[in-house]
Amino acid sequence: MNAAVARVFPIATVVAAIMIVWYGFTVYLNAPWQIERYEKAGIEWQMEDLVRDTMALDRPILPAPHQIAIEIWQTTVEKKITSKRSLIYHGGITLSSTLLGFLMGTVLGIGLAVSIVENRAMDKSLMPWIITSQTIPILAIAPMIIVVLNSVGLTGLLPKALISTYLSFFPVVVGMVKGLRSPDPMHIDLMRTYKASRMQLFWKLRLPASVPFLFASMKVAIAISLVGAIVGELPTGAIAGLGARLLAGSYYGQTIQIWSALISAACMAAILISIVGLISHITLKRMGLQQ
Amino acid sequence: MTGFQTLLSRLGVGAALLALVSGFLGGGSDMAVIGGSLLLVLAGVRHVYGILPHIVIDLAAGLVGMAVLLVVLASGMGADFWWLLVASWLFCWLAVERGMMASTNTAMFSNVILLAVPVFFGIWIIFVWQMLAVGLDIPMVLLPSPAQIAVRFMASTSVLWADFQQTFLKAALIGYILGCGSAFILAIIIDRVPFLQRGLLPVGNFVSALPVIGIAPIMVMWFGFDWQSKAAVVVVMTFFPMLVNTVAGLQASQAMERDLLRTYASSYFQLLINLRLPTAAPFIFNALKINSTLALIGAIVAEFFGTPIVGLGFRISTEVGRMNLDMVWAEIVVAALAGSISYGLLSLLEKQVTFWHPSNRRNHS
Numbered sequence: 084m085n086a087a088v089a090r091v092f093p094i095a096t097v098v099a100a101i102m103i104v105w106y107g108f109t110v111y112l113n114a115p116w117q118i119e120r121y122e123k124a125g126i127e128w129q130m131e132d133l134v135r136d137t138m139a140l141d142r143p144i145l146p147a148p149h150q151i152a153i154e155i156w157q158t159t160v161e162k163k164i165t166s167k168r169s170l171i172y173h174g175g176i177t178l179s180s181t182l183l184g185f186l187m188g189t190v191l192g193i194g195l196a197v198s199i200v201e202n203r204a205m206d207k208s209l210m211p212w213i214i215t216s217q218t219i220p221i222l223a224i225a226p227m228i229i230v231v232l233n234s235v236g237l238t239g240l241l242p243k244a245l246i247s248t249y250l251s252f253f254p255v256v257v258g259m260v261k262g263l264r265s266p267d268p269m270h271i272d273l274m275r276t277y278k279a280s281r282m283q284l285f286w287k288l289r290l291p292a293s294v295p296f297l298f299a300s301m302k303v304a305i306a307i308s309l310v311g312a313i314v315g316e317l318p319t320g321a322i323a324g325l326g327a328r329l330l331a332g333s334y335y336g337q338t339i340q341i342w343s344a345l346i347s348a349a350c351m352a353a354i355l356i357s358i359v360g361l362i363s364h365i366t367l368k369r370m371g372l373q374q
Numbered sequence: 375m376t377g378f379q380t381l382l383s384r385l386g387v388g389a390a391l392l393a394l395v396s397g398f399l400g401g402g403s404d405m406a407v408i409g410g411s412l413l414l415v416l417a418g419v420r421h422v423y424g425i426l427p428h429i430v431i432d433l434a435a436g437l438v439g440m441a442v443l444l445v446v447l448a449s450g451m452g453a454d455f456w457w458l459l460v461a462s463w464l465f466c467w468l469a470v471e472r473g474m475m476a477s478t479n480t481a482m483f484s485n486v487i488l489l490a491v492p493v494f495f496g497i498w499i500i501f502v503w504q505m506l507a508v509g510l511d512i513p514m515v516l517l518p519s520p521a522q523i524a525v526r527f528m529a530s531t532s533v534l535w536a537d538f539q540q541t542f543l544k545a546a547l548i549g550y551i552l553g554c555g556s557a558f559i560l561a562i563i564i565d566r567v568p569f570l571q572r573g574l575l576p577v578g579n580f581v582s583a584l585p586v587i588g589i590a591p592i593m594v595m596w597f598g599f600d601w602q603s604k605a606a607v608v609v610v611m612t613f614f615p616m617l618v619n620t621v622a623g624l625q626a627s628q629a630m631e632r633d634l635l636r637t638y639a640s641s642y643f644q645l646l647i648n649l650r651l652p653t654a655a656p657f658i659f660n661a662l663k664i665n666s667t668l669a670l671i672g673a674i675v676a677e678f679f680g681t682p683i684v685g686l687g688f689r690i691s692t693e694v695g696r697m698n699l700d701m702v703w704a705e706i707v708v709a710a711l712a713g714s715i716s717y718g719l720l721s722l723l724e725k726q727v728t729f730w731h732p733s734n735r736r737n738h739s
Contacts, residue, residue, distance in 0.1 A: 093573030101577075112596075144596065202378075204471045207488060208495035214717075219710040222587065222671045226678065227694045227702055231516055310585040317678060325588075333591030333679050345588045352584050 105148055112144045113137035146339045154343040167323075170347055176324040177312050178351065180240050184247020185308040189301060191248060192255025199256070200263040200289070201281075210260075217253050221246065222314045229315055243315035243324075250311040251304035255297070262296025263289045295372055298363035305355045313348060325351075379471055380422060383432075386464035387418030393457035407454050410442035414461045421468070429472045436465035443505060451509040459505055466498065518700040526700040527707060533689070534708050541686040542712050544601040545673040549608025554665055557613045558658070561620035562646070575621060582614035590676040604676040604685075611672040612665040619661035623654025656731050659724040666716045670709060 110133070117137050121128045138147040146154075155170060162169040195213070199206045221228075225246045232242040266288050274284050316326025325344045332341035393411040397404075417435035420426055439462025446455065473487045500520050506512065507519035514522060527534070564570045590607050597603035627650050635645050677687025686705050693701040 090572070093569050093571075094576050095573075097570070097573035097577050203474045204467065204491070207474060207491040208470060211492040212495060212499070215710075215714050217667060219706065219713060222675055224690060224702070224706050224709075227690060227699075230694050231699070235516060306584075310587055313585050314587060314675060329588055329591055330679075333594070336595070338592070338595070341588075341591055345585075345592075348588055349584045353580060 102148060105145075106138075109143065109145050109147045110134050110137045113140055116140070116144065142336050143338055146342050150339055151342045151346055154339045155347060158343065159347075170325075170328070170343065173323055173325050173328050173344070174347055174351060177309070177316065177326065177348070180243040180315065180324075181247055181305070181309045181312040181351075181355070183240055184244035184311060185251050185301075185305050187244060188248040188251030188304055188308065189255050192252040192300070192304070193259055193297070195252065195256045196259030196263060197285075199260055201285070213253065213256055216249075221249050222311065225311065225314045226317055243312050246315040247308035247311035251308045254300040254303040254307065258296045258300025258303075259293055262293025265296065266292045291370065294370060295363075295367060298359065298367070301363070302356050302359050305359055306352050309348065309352050309355065376475070379468060382464055382468040382471060383418045383421040386461050386468060387415055387422065389457050389461035389464060390414035390418060393454045393461060396452065396457060397454035404446045406442045406446050407458055410439055411454070411458050411461065414439055414458070414465060417465065418461075429469060429476060432465055432472060433469035436462050436469055438462075439465060440501060444501075447505065447508050455509060459502070463498065463502075466494070470494065515697045515699055518703055522700045523703040523707065527704040530701065530704065534704060536684050537686045537689050537705065538708055538712065540601060540682075540684045541604070541673050541677065542670065545604030545676070545685075546608055546669040548601070549605035549673065550612055550665060550669040552605065553609035553612030553669075554616045554662060556609070557616035558620055561617050561624065564617075564621055565624045571621065575618065578614045578618045578621075582618055586611050586614075587672060587675050590672070591679045594676060594679040599680045599682055601685075604673045604681075607676040608669045608672040611668045615664050615668070616658075616661045619657045620654060623657025624650050626657060627653040652728075652730075655728045656724075659720065659728065663717055663720050663724075666720055667713055670713050670716075674709065 114133060114137055117133060117140065118128075121132075137143070138150065140146075143150070158168060158170040162171075166172065195209065199209055228246065229242045232238075232245070270288055270292075271284065274288055279287065312324070313326040313329070316324035317330050325348050328344035329341055332338070332344065390411045394408060394415065397408050397411065414435050417431060421432060439458055443455065443459055443462065470491055473491065476487065503517075504520050507517055507522075512519075518526075564574055587607070589610055593606040593610075594603045597606050631649055631653075632645065635649055640648065674685075674687035674690070677685045678691055681688040686709055689705050690702050693699075693705070
């Protein structure tokens with residue numbers, strides 16, 4: 084009990100501090116615009132009026148946290164899921180391409196890692212280019228890739244998922260290569276004394292040893308997949324998805340909409356990461372690898 | 375000769391034979407393709423039977439295949455062309471495979487080979503891209519060929535330089551320095567206050583996994599269209615990875631080592647500079663390298679939400695709209711070069727600073 088409090092208390096303090104600073108900035112940033120409004124309307128105003136009104140603007144420069152919470156509540160619980168204004172609808176679209184991309188990225192990453200570990204020529208020729216591939220700001224050219232893939236006839240989920248794949252395969256490759264090489268030389272020698280074939284060495288020693296590394300990479304990969312999916316949604320003409328909500332919000336100056344899309348993306352990331360964490364925890368425990 | 379090499383050479387012979395057969399069946403095939411295929415068949419048979427087993431011959435066979443392909447390259451190539459491409463690729467792979475074996479056996483050329491292999495692979499990627507783009511007649515609006523991109527790159531260096539200045543030198547670099555610098559300072563402060571450490575680190579970890587890029591439209595609203603808003607995005611994107619890594623790094627020194635320095639009566643700052651910062655260096659460089667890519671991404675993506683009429687992101691989004699894909703790719707080359715070079719420079723610096731780290735020590739095994 085005490086340990087839990089000792090863990091949660093500092094985090095809660097920091098979060099509370101962030102909230103206070105946020106509210107402070109809400110008043111500070113929105114004040115000039117609100118004061119201008121008062122002066123135009125010729126209203127005498129007090130400090131408490133200013134504080135109250137800066138937190139209730141329609142299109143504030145910085146919305147207050149409770150405004151965002153209300154907007155999220157309205158667009159998730161009070162709207163039908165099929166509605167175009169429902170955040171659940173948009174979130175679902177982003178989620179599906181995130182998961183598809185994550186899945187493809189993980190499979191691709193594992194495949195590449197296996198071939199890199201098993202073949203030295205592949206290692207030497209592929210590895211530098213895999214690292215280089217990530218220095219290309221793919222997110223930045225994601226919109227173009229989406230447009231090009233659309234004109235080839237690939238529409239809908241797949242182009243966005245491909246962006247996520249490109250981003251998510253990298254941590255998986257790096258983690259898996261490390262993991263497949265992690266077995267102790269002692270253990271490898273032991274397998275050799277058992278006259279294990281290369282396949283047996285792989286299935287019985289290398290692969291199990293790589294599982295903790297795989298899960299650690301998958302946590303990174305799923306977070307980055309989500310980023311890929313969101314950026315992939317930017318150029319689709321702002322049709323659907325959290326990225327489209329961001330873009331539409333920025334076109335029409337709907338700051339509350341932008342922030343609510345942003346916060347729900349953040350929550351989604353947190354939930355996805357903790358799901359992967361949970362699966363990892365259970366798996367590692369059953370494998371006896373949990374420390 | 376390993377089984378895998380034999381497999382490669384057999385497949386190579388097979389592909390070259392298929393190129394020959396389809397060349398004769400198709401009729402009207404280029405003499406160069408037929409000659410090249412014949413040569414590859416001979417080279418492959420030679421390798422399978424172990425006559426003149428010098429690696430140079432395998433490499434030469436692959437290179438001759440490439441040269442023939444380059445010479446005959448035109449739009450709408452037949453099956454023989456593609457089979458020859460496959461055969462040359464297999465021979466080059468065989469040469470690389472054998473080079474790798476040689477590099478483990480002889481120390482003399484090993485460094486050269488280890489450097490040459492990835493370069494050769496890169497050349498092959500560009501080569502295949504050129505073959506596919508021209509040979510399959512892919513329209514430029516989908517995928518321009520490397521040659522077209524190179525021509526466009528050369529023709530518009532001044533525009534590219536202006537975009538590079540705006541996006542890289544102003545937005546990304548300034549944001550990067552501010553973000554990493556402030557995170558570094560905050561990390562050192564946090565390190566002194568355990569309460570903040572326990573509170574801020576989970577939050578920092580959480581934020582660095584978030585789609586921070588989403589704040590780009592907000593920053594553009596706050597800081598205007600010019601590079602300041604992009605730099606602000608970069609600051610936020612680079613801040614948390616740097617913070618989390620630096621704090622983790624500062625804790626990396628061992629209690630023994632700290633105790634030793636304390637027995638020398640070292641002050642906090644002496645301890646920091648002589649022990650804790652050096653042990654934190656690998657972590658810090660890790661963050662710096664991650665951030666070098668993030669900074670460029672942040673700066674470019676932020677430009678999609680509004681920008682003056684210059685910048686890599688602006689150019690990419692407008693030229694896509696005008697279907698000038700060669701220009702878009704030229705910008706991508708600039709971005710990729712900038713990203714790779716900064717990553718490379720950081721790695722080099724890392725090797726200089728953390729020369730003592732196990733991963734940088736030369737392996738004498």
